[in-house]
Structures are given as structure tokens and as C-alpha cells.
Amino acid sequence: MDTDEITLSSPIEEKIAWAEHRYESFSGPLIQDKPIVDYLTRIEDAIQASHKEMGEAGILDICRDCEKNEGGSCCGAGLENKYDGWLLLINLLLDVRLPKKRHDKESCFFLGEGGCLLKARHVICVNYLCKKITDQIDPHKLNALREKEGIELDILFLLNERLKIVL
Ligand code: SF4
Ligand code: SF4
DSSP states (O other): OOTTOOOTTSOHHHHHHHHHHHHHHHHHHHTTOHHHHHHHHHHHHHHHHHHHHHHHHTHHHHHHHHHHHHOOOSSBTTGGGGOOHHHHHHHHHTTOOOOSSOSOTTBOTTEETTEEOOSSOOHHHHHOOOHHHHHHSOHHHHHHHHHHHHHHHHHHHHHHHHHHHHO
8 A cells, every 4th residue: 555645535544554654754853843842742731631621520420421321422433534644643643552443343443442542633522522411511611621622622733734844
């Protein structure tokens, strides 16, 4: 396979191979680029801040219960196709190990036993809140979460753009 030729409609395995090939060939120069290093640090912090906010709002408890008792339902098969190679490359730069195969045929390629395997997620995944959550969580807490997620997505955009310039 020519790893230089992928599109958004390429199979996820090909996108992963593309990202891994880029990572193996270029991670050295990439992590010597100061803006990239800054964005990677800032996005780790922003992802942690969003996660903390989700925990404090009670969303993680609701999701845990939903996954255990109702099988979850929001990370369905096919959602992985929203991801492009660049976002997967960002995950590799954040020390994520991308899966080789799907854990559950009904679910997204990136859903592992303990939840999503990715750190940098697509805007659709970051923004998604099901009715179970919006009905139960105080809107002020949801607004606080939206603010944190906005920061996460802004940095992700800047990092994505910077990678395209440097590579
Ligand atoms: S977002 Fe909604 S559907 Fe998905 S795991 Fe959480 S509670 Fe369940
Ligand atoms: S949150 Fe993760 S597992 Fe769920 S749909 Fe998005 S990428 Fe897939």
C-alpha cells in the first residue's frame, strides 16, 4: 500500500498505517519543533481539564453505569471513519497506541474494554452528550464543560495546522 495516498474515505486500517508511517519517519523532527511541543503540552493539559470537569459534573458516573447496565450506545461502529490520518498522528505523538483490530464488531474501532483508546478526539466525540446526560446534569456544569472542551478543540486545530506546515 502507498501510505502517501489516503483520504477521509480510506479504511481505518490504512489511515492508521499512514499515521504510523509518518510517526516513524518524522517524529524526531516534529518533537523538535517548539510550537508543536507547546501544543502537545497544552493539549494534554486541556484534555485532562475536560476529563476532570466531566468527572466533577457526574458525567463519568452516568456513562460508567450506562456502559455496565445498558451496553452504552454512543460509540457505534463507523464513527472511526470520521478520523483522518492527521488526528491519528496527533494521538501517536501523545503516546497513544492505536489498536490493530476492532474490540467489538458493533462498536467504534477505537473503543477498548475500558472506553475510548484515543486522547485527541474528533469534535463529534468531544461534543457529544446524550439525552440521559443533558436531562440529568445541571446546565451550568454543562456550560463549564463546554468551555473546557472549547479550549481542547482550539489547541487541537492549531496543532493540526502546524503539523501540516511542518510535514
Ligand atoms: S454518552 Fe450517553 S449513551 Fe454514551 S455511554 Fe454516556 S450515558 Fe451512555
Ligand atoms: S469517543 Fe472514542 S470510541 Fe467513542 S466514537 Fe469517538 S473515537 Fe470512537
